[in-house]
Amino acid sequence: MSTTEKITVSAPAKLFLLGEHFVVYGAPALLTSVGLRNRVTLTPRTDTNIQIVSSKLNADLTLTQDEILKKRDLAEVEWTNTHADVTSEPLDYAVISIGEAMKYYGKNLTSGFDVEINSDVPVGAGLGSSATTSVTLAAAVALFLGEKLDPEIINNIAYEAEKRRHGNPSGADNSTVTYGGVIRFVRDPKTIEPLGINIPQELARNFVLIDTGKPHESTGEMVAMVRTLREQNPDLVNSTSRRQADLVESLIPVVKTAQIANFMEIIKAGEKNLESIGVVSDSSLEIIRAIENLGGVAKICGAGGKTGPTGILLAYHPERVRVEELMRKSYPKLHFFTAPLGVEGLRQEIA
Numbered sequence: 001m002s003t004t005e006k007i008t009v010s011a012p013a014k015l016f017l018l019g020e021h022f023v024v025y026g027a028p029a030l031l032t033s034v035g036l037r038n039r040v041t042l043t044p045r046t047d048t049n050i051q052i053v054s055s056k057l058n059a060d061l062t063l064t065q066d067e068i069l070k071k072r073d074l075a076e077v078e079w080t081n082t083h084a085d086v087t088s089e090p091l092d093y094a095v096i097s098i099g100e101a102m103k104y105y106g107k108n109l110t111s112g113f114d115v116e117i118n119s120d121v122p123v124g125a126g127l128g129s130s131a132t133t134s135v136t137l138a139a140a141v142a143l144f145l146g147e148k149l150d151p152e153i154i155n156n157i158a159y160e161a162e163k164r165r166h167g168n169p170s171g172a173d174n175s176t177v178t179y180g181g182v183i184r185f186v187r188d189p190k191t192i193e194p195l196g197i198n199i200p201q202e203l204a205r206n207f208v209l210i211d212t213g214k215p216h217e218s219t220g221e222m223v224a225m226v227r228t229l230r231e232q233n234p235d236l237v238n239s240t241s242r243r244q245a246d247l248v249e250s251l252i253p254v255v256k257t258a259q260i261a262n263f264m265e266i267i268k269a270g271e272k273n274l275e276s277i278g279v280v281s282d283s284s285l286e287i288i289r290a291i292e293n294l295g296g297v298a299k300i301c302g303a304g305g306k307t308g309p310t311g312i313l314l315a316y317h318p319e320r321v322r323v324e325e326l327m328r329k330s331y332p333k334l335h336f337f338t339a340p341l342g343v344e345g346l347r348q349e350i351a
């Protein structure tokens, strides 16, 4: 069974306000959706094949449904053996995401479809680009099969795909992308707690997102690096994790009520904790210190990087323009931007 209608769904990017890395080992994290969206359009075909086109990856692939399911199965076996990224080709991740949804619903697709992926979310920036792909593809396949959009199911399907890409992800990325808004997330027992707030304007209007570029290391590699550090030096990682957990819990009321000074203090201390586990490269550290010297704060938001770029830095200054001036003057090659935070999660777009 499948629909004959064109289907479009979209999901937003995400970022960690705080709690990345430590969330993998059970600490709470505070995340927000970001108003950059990935849109997936699925158009029924007259044959039974599935064609995937990604404008961003400049890639195009046509497969049979059996080939998609086989690829999914192989990826699961390879991942079970390695717990590593098993998506080496550009569209592997999309194929696996579609395969996960087909397997979950276990229904026959009587016709194939063309999928077009159009994303505004930068890849490898810590903004959850892969999660937006798996969430939107799982949702589009569900609707194509005549299922309703159940966020819990879509989130679980997307998490399976995320494991094939990131090794041992916490599930925070796909959860934020699915539910949107501002959420407190705990991995186990899985807790996705929407704060049910809009970040107050006094706070929201002074964020700047700085794109330091795509890290040399993948998210999976950064997570594995922290795991090794944790095995070698459990006291350091566990005590830092406890401090970060406390900071995350204190950040929640501070964000809700826009306590600017407390917010800045927590972000600054949280960034220091991330530095102490080696996920902030020297070049990003230099930018973060320069922003602090101006009276602002900044942090990596996501996996970070050991050397060179670390994806997006979340910067905050009570006068945002001060950060923007610094960037123009001292880092003219780096792109920076603002985007709404706490936007709606996964949704079907009505044409």
Ligand code: MEV
Pocket: 019, 020, 021, 022, 023, 024, 126, 128, 166, 168, 169, 170, 171, 172, 173, 219, 223, 301, 302, 303
């Ligand atoms: C990646 O966006 C964030 C990490 O905490 C990994 C994870 O949560 O899966 C580094």
